[in-house]
Amino acid sequence: MYYTSELKTNIMLALLQNGASVSELAQQYHINSKTIYRWKKRFLESAALIFCAKPTMPVQKKQVTTLLRKKVILQKKLELVVKQKDNILEQYQHFVAIHDATKNFVFTFQECSSRNHCTL
Numbered sequence: 001m002y003y004t005s006e007l008k009t010n011i012m013l014a015l016l017q018n019g020a021s022v023s024e025l026a027q028q029y030h031i032n033s034k035t036i037y038r039w040k041k042r043f044l045e046s047a048a049l050i051f052c053a054k055p056t057m058p059v060q061k062k063q064v065t066t067l068l069r070k071k072v073i074l075q076k077k078l079e080l081v082v083k084q085k086d087n088i089l090e091q092y093q094h095f096v097a098i099h100d101a102t103k104n105f106v107f108t109f110q111e112c113s114s115r116n117h118c119t120l
Helices: 005-016 022-029 033-051 057-115
Strands: none
Touching: 005 022, 005 033, 022 033
């Protein structure tokens, strides 16, 4: 089941500020107490991030922006490679068709030469 971050925050505040017990909150919100204990653990482990000297969000936003730019560049390069592959495949198929036609012609020409007469 999906629980919003707002609900999780409200439950953590009720637990930590108001002194409500995990079992009371689990019963009130119809949530398994193990889930609330897991949220509490994550909440307490992550609390120190709020007081970091340098917030990490701008750095992460910049990294995401950089990665999105690289993604666009790679998509364009991939499109070019696919076009080149299609072009090479088309040229190869054309070569094979000419080769097959030439092979048949050479065979017919040799056959005619060995008989000293030829009808085309």
